[in-house]
Amino acid sequence: MEYTERKNLTHPAGLSEGLQFFAFVKIAPLLKAPDEGDRLLEKLSGVREPGKNRSFFLTVAKFSMIIHVDMDAFYASVEMREQPGLAGLAVVVGGPAQGRGVVAAANYAARKYGIHSAMPVVQAQRLCPKLVLLPVRMPLYIKVSRRIREIFQRYTPELEPLSLDEAFLDVSASERLFGDAVKIGRKIKNDIAEELSLVASVGIAPTKFVAKVASDIDKPDGFVVIHAHEVQAFLDPLPVGRLWGVGKVTGSEFERLGIHTIKQLRQQPREVLQYRFGKFGESLWNLAQGIDPRKVVSDSQAKSISNETTFAVDISDQRLLRNQLLELTEQVAFRLRQQGLYARTAQIKLRFADFKTITRSMSLAAHTQTTKALWNVAQELLDAALAGRTRAIRLLGMAASGLSRQASVVQQADLFSDPEQEKQRELDRLADEIRGRFGAVSIRRGAGHHHKV
Numbered sequence: 001m002e003y004t005e006r007k008n009l010t011h012p013a014g015l016s017e018g019l020q021f022f023a024f025v026k027i028a029p030l031l032k033a034p035d036e037g038d039r040l041l042e043k044l045s046g047v048r049e050p051g052k053n054r055s056f057f058l059t060v061a062k063f064s065m066i067i068h069v070d071m072d073a074f075y076a077s078v079e080m081r082e083q084p085g086l087a088g089l090a091v092v093v094g095g096p097a098q099g100r101g102v103v104a105a106a107n108y109a110a111r112k113y114g115i116h117s118a119m120p121v122v123q124a125q126r127l128c129p130k131l132v133l134l135p136v137r138m139p140l141y142i143k144v145s146r147r148i149r150e151i152f153q154r155y156t157p158e159l160e161p162l163s164l165d166e167a168f169l170d171v172s173a174s175e176r177l178f179g180d181a182v183k184i185g186r187k188i189k190n191d192i193a194e195e196l197s198l199v200a201s202v203g204i205a206p207t208k209f210v211a212k213v214a215s216d217i218d219k220p221d222g223f224v225v226i227h228a229h230e231v232q233a234f235l236d237p238l239p240v241g242r243l244w245g246v247g248k249v250t251g252s253e254f255e256r257l258g259i260h261t262i263k264q265l266r267q268q269p270r271e272v273l274q275y276r277f278g279k280f281g282e283s284l285w286n287l288a289q290g291i292d293p294r295k296v297v298s299d300s301q302a303k304s305i306s307n308e309t310t311f312a313v314d315i316s317d318q319r320l321l322r323n324q325l326l327e328l329t330e331q332v333a334f335r336l337r338q339q340g341l342y343a344r345t346a347q348i349k350l351r352f353a354d355f356k357t358i359t360r361s362m363s364l365a366a367h368t369q370t371t372k373a374l375w376n377v378a379q380e381l382l383d384a385a386l387a388g389r390t391r392a393i394r395l396l397g398m399a400a401s402g403l404s405r406q407a408s409v410v411q412q413a414d415l416f417s418d419p420e421q422e423k424q425r426e427l428d429r430l431a432d433e434i435r436g437r438f439g440a441v442s443i444r445r446g447a448g449h450h451h452k453v
């Protein structure tokens with residue numbers, strides 16, 4: 001703990017030195033939400049000054065600096081490491097060139113042509129005729145990803161992977177052993193470079209949101225540290241599109257309102273955003289102030305696994321929505337199987353065009369990790385949620401919760417006795433293998449058909 005840091009910080013009115021120290025040491029780890037912080041500090045100081053208390057909350061958050069590590073152009077970089085002849089060339093991983101193949105990753109030489117991930121391969125080739133197109137080799141990336149995770153685990157068990165090449169780390173318990181978060185971040189970046197010949201960008205900040213923006217802002221080969229007292233100045237000039245959950249649609253709505261930067265957004269009264277965008281607006285307003293109480297949740301304590309997607313345009317076509325939901329369910333089930341987890345509950349999340357957000361969940365008959373069992377419930381939830389509604393959807397999510405390391409006893413018995421169950425598992429194994437070989441884009445199970453999965 002860097003005692004000297006405190007000199008730079010704003011303190012809430014009325015707190016004596018002793019109480020401040022008490023608050024730092026004893027309360028900091030207990031703070032889970034800014035409101036909680038406000039209440040605690042109000043009680044301690046007897047002074048009600050939410051603004052000051054809020055900045056105090058932010059400074060307290062300094063004691064749990066969060067590290068976000070994100071590999072640069074991961075798939076493409078791994079391929080370039082494996083094939084030295086590719087040095088200097090514009091390379092994308094993805095495919096196939098025929099049909100509707102998309103770019104999974106583009107190296108920085110390719111990005112100079114305006115090529116980015118999720119772009120159709122055909123379009124990328126038009127932008128750069130000499131583009132080198134490589135197939136997705138998922139098993140290789142998974143192997144490298146494990147090596148990266150091993151490096152993380154040297155420094156902390158508190159890590160939350162977001163994908164194969166990206167993770168949040170909470171190192172607050174490891175600081176006595178390895179030095180502060182900045183030193184640990186450096187070590188991780190160096191270990192990855194030396195042992196794996198790959199480049200990671202690192203962001204370090206008091207909150208997840210700011211750490212993630214920090215790792216991205218100076219890519220490639222970035223290393224950006226944002227201390228608590230620098231958070232607001234860092235966020236203010238950024239475009240609102242940087243805020244989590246602001247897609248093209250919300251972005252253009254802000255543009256219409258004349259809100260371009262995070263500073264302009266945070267200067268709006270909170271009520272205006274609440275009124276306009278509901279709970280989502282409130283969380284945007286909080287993020288804009290640098291407030292993000294989310295903790296790093298490591299794999300072992302994850303309560304749910306979820307995937308969601310924000311559409312570029314609002315969708316009301318039910319068949320399209322079903323297709324999207326099936327894809328999300330595939331992703332969630334894939335992650336369950338990768339991690340050896342079984343879920344007991346399926347949940348869907350819908351955000352309507354007017355920003356009203358609903359979730360609907362249902363228990364499964366047994367703990368499961370098969371796509372079909374989750375899909376059966378998910379599509380039922382979607383049908384029920386959409387019944388009688390005509391509003392367009394802007395965000396769709398799917399989650400599996402009630403996680404367990406073991407299948408239910410019933411299901412385990414079924415696995416061996418029920419040929420239908422065994423068939424589903426075989427299908428999933430096949431799907432995972434295909435996904436491994438060609439990437440997510442290659443798997444399509446017709447969502448239009450209720451029973452044909």
Ligand SMILES: [Mg+2]
Pocket residue numbers: 070071072073074165166
């Ligand atoms: Mg990355």
